Amino acid sequence: MFHERHPRLIAQVRDGLPYGPEERDALARLLDESVGGVLTPPAEDAPDRAEWLAWGEGLWGRPWGEAPFLWAESWFYRRLLGAVGWFGPGAWRGVDPFGPVKADELAGAAVDEELSALGRLTEASRDDRRAALVSSALWGNQADLSFSLGSGGGEAGDVLADDSAALWEVVDRAPEGCTVALVADNAGRELLPDLVLIDELLARHRVVLHVKPRPYYVSDATTADVLAAVGRLRSADKPEAAAVGRRLWDTLAGGTLTVKAHPFFCAPLSFHDMPSGLCDDFAGMALTIVKGDLNYRRLVGDLLWPPSTPFGAAAGWFPSPVAALRTLKSDVVTGVGAETVRRLDADEADWRTNGRHAVVQTAVPVRRG
Numbered sequence: 568m569f570h571e572r573h574p575r576l577i578a579q580v581r582d583g584l585p586y587g588p589e590e591r592d593a594l595a596r597l598l599d600e601s602v603g604g605v606l607t608p609p610a611e612d613a614p615d616r617a618e619w620l621a622w623g624e625g626l627w628g629r630p631w632g633e634a635p636f637l638w639a640e641s642w643f644y645r646r647l648l649g650a651v652g653w654f655g656p657g658a659w660r661g662v663d664p665f666g667p668v669k670a671d672e673l674a675g676a677a678v679d680e681e682l683s684a685l686g687r688l689t690e691a692s693r694d695d696r697r698a699a700l701v702s703s704a705l706w707g708n709q710a711d712l713s714f715s716l717g718s719g720g721g722e723a724g725d726v727l728a729d730d731s732a733a734l735w736e737v738v739d740r741a742p743e744g745c746t747v748a749l750v751a752d753n754a755g756r757e758l759l760p761d762l763v764l765i766d767e768l769l770a771r772h773r774v775v776l777h778v779k780p781r782p783y784y785v786s787d788a789t790t791a792d793v794l795a796a797v798g799r800l801r802s803a804d805k806p807e808a809a810a811v812g813r814r815l816w817d818t819l820a821g822g823t824l825t826v827k828a829h830p831f832f833c834a835p836l837s838f839h840d841m842p843s844g845l846c847d848d849f850a851g852m853a854l855t856i857v858k859g860d861l862n863y864r865r866l867v868g869d870l871l872w873p874p875s876t877p878f879g880a881a882a883g884w885f886p887s888p889v890a891a892l893r894t895l896k897s898d899v900v901t902g903v904g905a906e907t908v909r910r911l912d913a914d915e916a917d918w919r920t921n922g923r924h925a926v927v928q929t930a931v932p933v934r935r936g
Contacts, residue, residue: 577647580647584666605630606623606642607627613654642835651664669786669792672755678756681756683805683808697767704764726924730878733890741771749764749768749776761858762793763811773823776793776824778793778827780829780832783833787861789828798812850887853888854890855885860896869899872900892925
């Protein structure tokens with residue numbers, strides 16, 4: 568897989584910004600190493616050398632393909648940032664190598680079309696509005712609010728498990744003013760429906776939005792991406808979208824909506840390995856909504872569970888009630904009925920990875936004491 572993905576990613580980064588010879592040479596060396604070399608430990612002056620030495624114990628010097636996929640991809644993106652000078656003292660320090668791709672997507676005409684659907688959203692019943700918000704956040708740029716409200720044709724994909732009702736039951740049962748967390752996935756068009764969903768949650772609760780502390784996995788959302796998306800909403804020529812943007816801006820300024828960027832979210836670890844402070848933060852949430860494939864894998868330990876394993880059996884350990892909104896793009900999956908698994912295995916060999924199937928799953932931990 569590295570032989571297919573990494574050359575494309577390196578080319579995208581190299582061509583997206585006018586990096587100089589030093590950065591371009593470093594990118595070329597990274598590509599050669601990741602597709603045909605061995606894992607080399609972080610440099611002596613790397614700011615996170617100690618952490619990565621510990622996380623990679625037993626892996627240094629081995630071929631990239633022998634490392635666990637989540638670990639190897641995380642190390643690749645960490646190395647990519649180092650190659651383009653993100654951590655260095657030079658002019659490229661802190662410059663997002665994926666910024667041009669994110670900006671182009673957010674400025675695209677498709678976003679205008681999607682934001683126009685917010686007018687119909689305000690006219691919908693509460694249940695229809697909530698169903699549209701979850702569907703749009705679930706499918707990201709595969710299904711906009713227009714589709715979710717029933718005005719589009721065809722289907723974005725197949726929802727194999729739908730615990731949306733349980734998600735909203737947790738939200739409504741929590742006393743007003745409690746806090747809901749949302750662990751974001753992608754920036755751009757996929758972050759916009761997340762923000763509209765957050766706007767709905769803010770009607771009764773406080774919200775903490777967790778993003779990456781630095782660019783990661785090409786399109787993963789950072790604080791800068793949140794601000795860009797809120798700005799896109801505020802500047803929209805559709806009054807309903809602009810109103811959402813203004814409300815989000817005001818709640819950020821007032822503290823009802825908080826953005827956090829914990830270093831853990833760029834670590835090659837599952838949620839089981841969260842530091843105690845972050846775990847305690849989640850324990851205080853009325854609900855944690857986890858977005859995307861990578862966060863799902865982290866939630867269930869990145870293990871190849873039998874697909875019919877109940878979601879609660881794999882994710883019920885989480886310190887708060889947790890809901891996963893995830894389009895399937897890897898082999899890790901739980902909570903799919905045995906008969907559905909048999910049908911999909913027979914009819915669609917790549918159903919776990921082709922992005923045409925999704926799950927909305929909710930687990931509530933058993934409170935003891």
